Amino acid sequence: MQKIWPGPIKERGGKVLIRILTREKTRNFTNVYLLFTTRIFSYLYRKKILKIYKNSQIHNSHKDVLKKLFLLLFFSFFPFGLPAAIAAPALNEDIQQIDLTRMMSVFDPAGRTLSPEDLDAPTYRDQFKPLSADLAAGFGGPLWLRIDLTVAHGGGGQWWLEFGPPYVNSVRLYSKDKNGSYSYKEAGSQVAPTMRDLAYRNPVFFLDLEERQEPQHLYVLLQTKTTRALFATLWRPPAFATSKLWEGLLFGIFFGGLIITALSNAIFGLYLKTRLYLVYAAYVFCSALTQSLGMGFAATWLPLSLFHPLVGMGMALGIGFGAEMLRVARADLHYPRLFRDYVNISWILAIGASLIAVSGAFQIASPLIQATYFAQAVFTCIISYKLLRKGEAAAYYYLGAFLVQILSAPVFIAHNAGLIEGNSISRNILPFSTYLHIILMNLAVIRQVKTMREERKRAQDDLVRHLRHSEHSLEIKVAQRTRALESEISRRRIIEQELSVAHDKLTEALKTEREAWESQRQFFLTVSHDFGAPLGILEAGLHAPGPAHPRRQQQMQRAVAELIDIVEQCLVIERFESSGAFFPKPAIPLQDIIDYAAKRTQRLAAEHSLLIQPAAPGLHVAGDELWLQMMLANVMTNAIVHTAPGTQVSLVAAQRLEWIDIVVRDNGEGMPEDELAQLFTRFRRGRHAKAKGSGLGLYLVRQIAQRHGGVVEVANIVPHGLEIRISLPRADASRIPDATNGGAA
Structure with missing residues (x-):
């Protein structure tokens, strides 16, 4: 393997690696990226971070954690600077698993519709270009790949051919049958599980290889709306089963951690009615959804038409919830207007990218979302650095969480765009960085909750002291006021009693006077009404000319009787009431x-x-x-x-x-x-x-x-x-x- 640095190592510490790498003259993108990141680490470590240590009140244990975090991030991405070894051995009985990526060659038909028979012709056969690493051709049209296999003695029999990554839409494998004609099998995220050889997250094909001296050619047609990345591994069935068992265990731990984090924060948010927990639960859920779809774990049951929209929506909504997560470092308190504008812009971009993905233009939405992720990570790191200088303890975890994205996003974006060669690390950079990002975000949330608890305790202690002082002052004032009120109440009680007696007497007098007046009024009304009619009859009879008519005499007699009856009733009432x-x-x-x-x-x-x-x-x-x-x-x-x-x-x-x-x-x-x-x-x-x-x-x-x-x-x-x-x-x-x-x- 070729070395990437010459000469002995005489210096100490991180400066050794920086000085050696800066002497390397190479055009390899990964080495250039490594040199760039090491210079950033050196600058931050020697300049800015030291100032933070001197000017802030960060606990020593936290400083150690921050130092270890930067070293971990640096060495996590160090393997990208190492070139991969090229090996293409022949299949034999001792080989259980082999990486076929470097046995493949690629050809871009440039929109032409070709068949495997056409590719066997000299015109196209010589246009295939060998691959030295995983295929990473960015977004575009279909690609043809050719796999050249040499099956030596003991290498025949059953093999399983696995392609990746899981999110490629369609992989067609063309091989010759006994009659010498080509037939194909198909698998991928947009291929129904019933049409695949094996219902697995990655496209897997069953092969029955024969021992031959001459190489055997397999053609692969790659068609996908996602990035045109591809790697291939040939397995013996027992080795495949053993490998996937451990892989399933690791992914179970990975997704189990994400799901537990999302559910616990959702429960805390609903119970405590705290928006921060709910937003973080949604953020982790979007990450888990995107990772599960991107890794193909939903390929066996998810309808094919929902794959691209769900992946795009999961990635896009992560932008909006990621912006909301700046609340962890309390950016909304220190920079309220900036935070509000940042969140609004992030949600506008998230909703727009979601609509683009749902409309079917995933190849447009995916680069847009990935670029937005990188820009968001850079902006968040800047704000986190400023918040760290303001003494926010959760900000350095938050800064580390998004530094992970800053360092991993260029690798992932460059790999998807076909700017760098792929390898096993670039394949898994996204889940690794996501998991590390979530771990650091958990630490940030925990630290923020601890800070809030400490502030609440201090506020409660201050409130208790204030309440005790206020209570003592209030007791003195209440005692003074109570004595004054008791004196005033006694005085008013005497006045009220006197007024009550006077009021009762006045009320009784008014009632008696009112009853007397009402009785008098009713009496006069009765007399004027009941006496009026009989007296009128008598007056008419007395003034009537001529002798008295018998009928007129009867009317006069009845009128006199009515007057006598009224008078008798009044006398009876008077006599009855006087008896008492x-x-x-x-x-x-x-x-x-x-x-x-x-x-x-x-x-x-x-x-x-x-x-x-x-x-x-x-x-x-x-x-x-x-x-x-x-x-x-x-x-x-x-x-x-x-x-x-x-x-x-x-x-x-x-x-x-x-x-x-x-x-x-x-x-x-x-x-x-x-x-x-x-x-x-x-x-x-x-x-x-x-x-x-x-x-x-x-x-x-x-x-x-x-x-x-x-x-x-x-x-x-x-x-x-x-x-x-x-x-x-x-x-x-x-x-x-x-x-x-x-x-x-």
Whole structure:
């Protein structure tokens, strides 16, 4: 193997490697890239990083981590500067696995449609160019490759031919059959799993090789919208199975770490309602989605039409969520306007690239997204460096995470564009850098959470001290204010008591005055109304010319009777109220009171249907017989005069425990509900009352009932009518007269 540096090594440390590599004169892109990165590391390590160490308050353990991180990044990409050895041995029984990349040659048909038979012709056979490394031809049209195999003794039998990378759309393998004609098999990310020899993430073909002295030619047609990269490995089946077992274990660890990281952050974000965790979970999920699709793990079940759109969307959304992740280093606090504009621009680019990928132009979206990734990484490193100088502890992990992308992105982009030769490291640079990037991002998030926890604790301690001081000051002020308030409350309580007494007296006086004035007003209204009609009749009769007519005399007599009745009612009310005491009277038969009321109202009920049910024998009430007779007669009279002719009026009396209920019902129109409560008020008449009256009858009924220890209730009857219920205490048995001798107890 050719050395890339001459001479002995005499210096120490990292300067040795830098001085040796800078003396190498080569045009190999990877060596130029290595020289460029070593100069960057040297400058940062000797200049800028030392200033950060001196001017910042980063813990010593963190400084050691940062130093080791730069050394790790440097030596991770060191193998790109080493040339690959060329080996093309013949297949024999000792070989279990061989890299066929350097046994292949490539030919660009430049849009021409050719067949394997055409390629066997001398015209095209000599145009194939041998490959010294993996194929990396960038984006473009179909390519033909030829594999020249020499099968020595013991090298025949079954072999499995594996192509990669997994994201190539279609790989067709042409080989000659026993008849000498070419047939093909096809595999790739855009080929249905049922058409493949093996449902695996990479295109795999089964070969049955024969031992021959002359080389055997295999033609490969590569057609893909992705970058035209290709490598080939020939396996014995047992060796393939063993290799893929370990490969599956490694990828399981890789994707398991990504999924656990995404799920844990999503759960924390939902539980704590923190946007940072949710954004980071989405960022890791986009990385896992892109890697799983790019590595072909979804090729066995994902619909073919969704492959390119999902890859493009996963890569594009990673740009937007990656910009949001600057919150980890708290760029939104130190540079709010810059951060806002940066996030908006990133999301615009992410959405635009997603739309381009979904529309089917993946070959346009992929370079755009990759270039944006690199620019985003550079910008993020600059901002992280500034935040690191401001003392943000999470910024140096963040800086390291995106330095990984800065160093890996050019390799990946140059490999996809066909600017550098491929090898095993360039094939796996993306998953390796992604995993390292996520690890450093995890450390950044953990550090940021720790910083937030420390700040929260300091804020809580400050708040506790402030609250204690405020509490002490408040207690003093409260004690002073309490004493002042107690004195004021005592003074106001005395004033309130005096005002309350004065208010009660004033209220009672106003109530008495109002009741007196209302009674007087009602009395004058009644007198002016009820006296007016009879007096008018008398005046008309007295001034009428000629001898008195009998009809006119009857009208005058009725008018005089009405005046006498009104005057008598007023006198009765005055006499009743002046008595002012209950009536300690003997028991009176209830039937006698009912008979008096029926006889008194017989003339008024001439045009009504009067239904009186006799009381049960032995029912007595205690009280004054005249007042009780007047009470029941007033109720009956009220029911008759306020209902239309032909209406039924009924009276029913019954015993209820120690009470006697006297119920008077009519089937008239009833009364409005709002007037029922005022029915027993003095001088109160209904709005729709048609019959004449003084408004004193029912008032006297309630007063008599209450003086006898009873109650009066009124209610409308459904569907129409009115019911007045008088409930009086049943007379004590000792007061009931003996039926045998008529004596009193």
